Amino acid sequence: MKCIVFDIGETLVRDDRYWALWADWLGVPRHTVSALVGAVVAQGRDNADALRLLRPGIDIGAEYAAREAAGRGEYLDETDLYDDVRPALAALRELGVRVVIAGNQTTKAAALLRALDLPADLVATSGEWGCAKPGKEFFTRVTETAAGAQPWETVYVGDHPANDTLPAAAFGFRTAHMRRGPWGHLWADDLAVAAAADWVIGSLHDLVDIARQENKL
Incomplete structure (x- = not known):
C-alpha cells in the first residue's frame, strides 16, 4: 500500500x-x-x-x-473536519504512505482545503481537473497523483457507492468504504458495496492499522 x-x-x-x-x-x-x-x-x-x-x-x-x-458562498474551517482527519492522515504519512485528497468539489473548495494545511501530499478537486467522479477520466487523473504507485498499490477511500467505491474498484484501485454521513451509513451493508470494497471502515484510524498490516510495519 x-x-x-x-x-x-x-x-x-x-x-x-x-x-x-x-x-x-x-x-x-x-x-x-x-x-x-x-x-x-x-x-x-x-x-x-x-x-x-x-x-x-x-x-x-x-x-x-x-x-x-453576495458574500454568502462556500466556506470551510477547522470545525468542518471530522476529528480523526488530522491525526490519521499524519500517522499515514509517518508510515511512508503518500496521502492524496481528491474529490468532487469546486475550485474554491480546493483553495479552502489547502488553507487548512492538512497533512497531505496533494489536494485536488474535480473543479480544477475539469472531470468528475464516477467518470474514468477522474480516476485516471488520480493515478497521476499517486507518484508512481500502481492502482493495486493505491486505496481510494470514500462514502458514496456510485461515486467512490464501485467506480474506483472497477478502475483497479483497492477501496475502503467509509461508514460516515448519509451515503456511507445507508449503503455500507449493500451487497454490491461489500463485494467491491476491500474494507468497510468506521474511522480513518482504521486505515492506519490496515496500512501497518499491509506494509508489515
Missing part, C-alpha cells in the same frame, strides 16, 4: 455547513433541506436533486455564483 486517496465530503469534511448555507440562501428551514437530502440519497439520486425539489427549474450554477457575489 503506497498511496491512499481520500474523497472529501463526508469522508474528511462534514457536509452540515454546505447544506445549511444552501437552506439559508433559499430561505427554507435547514431541517427541510436535510430531510430532502436524505430522501434523494435513499432513492439513489443526485444529492443536488434536493435543491431541485425546493426550487423546480433552479440553475444551481447561477445560484452558486450569486451566493459567492
Whole structure:
C-alpha cells in the first residue's frame, strides 16, 4: 500500500455547513433541506436533486455564483473536519504512505482545503481537473497523483457507492468504504458495496492499522 486517496465530503469534511448555507440562501428551514437530502440519497439520486425539489427549474450554477457575489458562498474551517482527519492522515504519512485528497468539489473548495494545511501530499478537486467522479477520466487523473504507485498499490477511500467505491474498484484501485454521513451509513451493508470494497471502515484510524498490516510495519 503506497498511496491512499481520500474523497472529501463526508469522508474528511462534514457536509452540515454546505447544506445549511444552501437552506439559508433559499430561505427554507435547514431541517427541510436535510430531510430532502436524505430522501434523494435513499432513492439513489443526485444529492443536488434536493435543491431541485425546493426550487423546480433552479440553475444551481447561477445560484452558486450569486451566493459567492453576495458574500454568502462556500466556506470551510477547522470545525468542518471530522476529528480523526488530522491525526490519521499524519500517522499515514509517518508510515511512508503518500496521502492524496481528491474529490468532487469546486475550485474554491480546493483553495479552502489547502488553507487548512492538512497533512497531505496533494489536494485536488474535480473543479480544477475539469472531470468528475464516477467518470474514468477522474480516476485516471488520480493515478497521476499517486507518484508512481500502481492502482493495486493505491486505496481510494470514500462514502458514496456510485461515486467512490464501485467506480474506483472497477478502475483497479483497492477501496475502503467509509461508514460516515448519509451515503456511507445507508449503503455500507449493500451487497454490491461489500463485494467491491476491500474494507468497510468506521474511522480513518482504521486505515492506519490496515496500512501497518499491509506494509508489515
